[in-house]
Amino acid sequence: MDTAPNFILTPLAPLAPELLLICLGLLLVVVDLFLGEKRHILPWLAALGTLTGLFLLGNGSGHFSDGLFGGMYILDAYSLFFKVICLIGVLFTVMLSVRYLDTEKMHQGEYYSLLVFAAVGMMVMVSAADMIVLYLGLELMALSVYCLVGLLKSDSRSNEAALKYFLMGAFSSGILLYGISLIYGMTGTTDLQLISQRLTELNLADNTLLFIALGMVLIAFSFKVAAAPFHMWAPDAYEGAPTPITAFMSVGPKAASFAVLGRILLSGFPELHVHWGPLIAGIALLTMATGNILAISQTNIKRMLAYSSIAHAGFALLGILATSNEGVSAIMNYMLIYAFMNMGAFAIIIMLNNRERRGEQLKDYRGLAQTNPVAAALMLIFMFSLTGIPPTAGFIGKFYLFLAAMNAGYTGTVIAAVILSAVSAYYYLRVVRYMYMYDSEKGEAVAMSPSLTAALIFAVIGVIGLGVAPGWVLEMASQSLPALAQ
Amino acid sequence: MIPVSWYLTLAAILFSIGVYGFLARRNVIIMFLSIELMLNAANLNLVAVSHYLTDLRGQILTFFIIAVAAAEAAIGLGIVVALFRNKATVYADEIAQMKG
Numbered sequence: 001m002d003t004a005p006n007f008i009l010t011p012l013a014p015l016a017p018e019l020l021l022i023c024l025g026l027l028l029v030v031v032d033l034f035l036g037e038k039r040h041i042l043p044w045l046a047a048l049g050t051l052t053g054l055f056l057l058g059n060g061s062g063h064f065s066d067g068l069f070g071g072m073y074i075l076d077a078y079s080l081f082f083k084v085i086c087l088i089g090v091l092f093t094v095m096l097s098v099r100y101l102d103t104e105k106m107h108q109g110e111y112y113s114l115l116v117f118a119a120v121g122m123m124v125m126v127s128a129a130d131m132i133v134l135y136l137g138l139e140l141m142a143l144s145v146y147c148l149v150g151l152l153k154s155d156s157r158s159n160e161a162a163l164k165y166f167l168m169g170a171f172s173s174g175i176l177l178y179g180i181s182l183i184y185g186m187t188g189t190t191d192l193q194l195i196s197q198r199l200t201e202l203n204l205a206d207n208t209l210l211f212i213a214l215g216m217v218l219i220a221f222s223f224k225v226a227a228a229p230f231h232m233w234a235p236d237a238y239e240g241a242p243t244p245i246t247a248f249m250s251v252g253p254k255a256a257s258f259a260v261l262g263r264i265l266l267s268g269f270p271e272l273h274v275h276w277g278p279l280i281a282g283i284a285l286l287t288m289a290t291g292n293i294l295a296i297s298q299t300n301i302k303r304m305l306a307y308s309s310i311a312h313a314g315f316a317l318l319g320i321l322a323t324s325n326e327g328v329s330a331i332m333n334y335m336l337i338y339a340f341m342n343m344g345a346f347a348i349i350i351m352l353n354n355r356e357r358r359g360e361q362l363k364d365y366r367g368l369a370q371t372n373p374v375a376a377a378l379m380l381i382f383m384f385s386l387t388g389i390p391p392t393a394g395f396i397g398k399f400y401l402f403l404a405a406m407n408a409g410y411t412g413t414v415i416a417a418v419i420l421s422a423v424s425a426y427y428y429l430r431v432v433r434y435m436y437m438y439d440s441e442k443g444e445a446v447a448m449s450p451s452l453t454a455a456l457i458f459a460v461i462g463v464i465g466l467g468v469a470p471g472w473v474l475e476m477a478s479q480s481l482p483a484l485a486q
Numbered sequence: 487m488i489p490v491s492w493y494l495t496l497a498a499i500l501f502s503i504g505v506y507g508f509l510a511r512r513n514v515i516i517m518f519l520s521i522e523l524m525l526n527a528a529n530l531n532l533v534a535v536s537h538y539l540t541d542l543r544g545q546i547l548t549f550f551i552i553a554v555a556a557a558e559a560a561i562g563l564g565i566v567v568a569l570f571r572n573k574a575t576v577y578a579d580e581i582a583q584m585k586g
Contacts, residue, residue: 132547139554150565159569174524181531188539236584
């Protein structure tokens with residue numbers, strides 16, 4: 001029993017954002033119980049709490065610590081960056097939800113509470129320095145999101161989406177845990193830094209069983225980020241989920257999963273890069289191909305964005321492939337940009353959603369430029385950004401990812417990525433064609449709401465701002481990296 | 487004393503049965519059970535190794551896994567009940583409204 005740590009009560013101040021959000025989640029449930037009809041203040045409470053959380057994160061950015069709770073919980077600039085992305089995702093989702101929930105007559109108070117708990121799960125995940133904490137954060141996030149996906153209880157598509165997402169998520173958790181248990185068996189620890197040390201000490205770098213274990217962890221995270229060939233659940237789950245939750249799933253959990261994947265591979269298994277490098281390259285290639293090619297045949301725009309999100313996961317994997325600070329900072333930059341452009345696109349979908357049409361079919365976008373020129377112009381910007389056309393942020397994001405993978409010597413993969421990126425122009429710009437080149441069938445105007453307007457303004461500022469002035473994000477991202485690649 | 491490799495073999499067998507069951511059976515409830523088998527295989531591994539190495543981390547993780555698995559089962563069954571109210575089926579092949 002040489003590993004029994006001295007049990008010292010850790011000062012809780014560095015955890016203020018997480019603790020605040022846990023309290024907020026509980027508060028939302030209680031407020032919902034007692035307020036009854038005055039439920040419309042719930043989104044405001046959630047947004048206010050999330051903003052305070054962001055503020056506390058910024059406030060605590062000077063006090064990093066690489067070992068709270070006996071080294072299980074790290075606060076570094078890397079985790080801080082991803083926490084900010086997750087909270088921005090939550091904030092957007094809250095803004096998108098108000099109108100949508102009204103239209104769908106969905107008035108469950110636990111909606112916002114689950115959203116906040118999912119955010120806490122993601123924050124725990126990205127700060128985890130130990131497999132135990134990582135698993136707990138992952139499950140807190142995943143369980144909340146399963147519920148959110150199935151929250152339209154009377155809609156059988158939502159039920160089906162939740163069931164598929166749940167089955168795949170639980171299956172991948174099983175694989176992840178078995179992988180973790182094998183790694184624990186071989187190295188005798190669950191701490192990522194220690195795993196990396198023991199790998200060299202015990203000379204495990206060529207152990208077949210270790211490859212199997214690492215492979216299982218990789219498979220599990222491929223499920224979580226929806227990388228091919230483990231992406232089958234994503235289109236169905238994205239299509240059936242309530243639209244704001246679809247937007248949330250494609251931004252928050254994805255960014256958090258990438259953060260964890262980066263931490264596991266780069267801080268736990270850097271010695272094995274020769275083995276997992278080609279594997280990740282293959283997965284990235286397959287993911288980009290599957291996502292971009294299958295998106296072409298979609299007529300449901302939510303489903304198209306699901307395939308697009310698969311394709312973007314493939315692009316982001318290029319950054320992990322690079323195994324350099326450059327690559328990781330490119331992923332961080334990309335995830336932030338992706339949050340803005342994807343949330344913007346989903347805001348437009350929700351704007352078009354009313355009682356007669358769901359705003360999900362491509363034909364709903366016919367002639368949008370005539371009936372609502374502003375919405376059409378904004379959608380145009382988001383689609384350009386998703387394609388990666390300058391001067392939008394999407395271009396900058398892809399550019400740095402490709403550059404990082406190129407510098408790491410994966411030229412072939414990058415060439416394929418560029419070609420597939422050109423393929424993606426077809427289905428993104430098809431939306432633009434529907435908006436600008438066809439006449440509207442009914443010519444009805446689109447109703448706006450204050451929170452949707454705010455979300456759209458926020459998104460468009462992000463997309464244009466990060467496209468025109470990308471330097472500071474990259475600098476912030478690269479500052480955070482010495483901590484990771486020790 | 488039973489050697490640790492026996493436990494690991496048993497866990498590997500359990501895990502394989504779980505994966506096979508998940509992939510081959512079409513009843514959603516049986517698929518849940520298969521996932522539980524996979525989780526328990528991991529638990530068995532962790533506890534056996536933890537005892538062998540006289541290190542407590544594995545057992546701590548096992549406690550957490552058991553607790554999370556309970557929550558997971560509650561949510562999974564809740565989703566199945568919601569689905570059953572709308573479609574009256576628990577067979578995965580019949581739950582295929584969305585395709586492509």
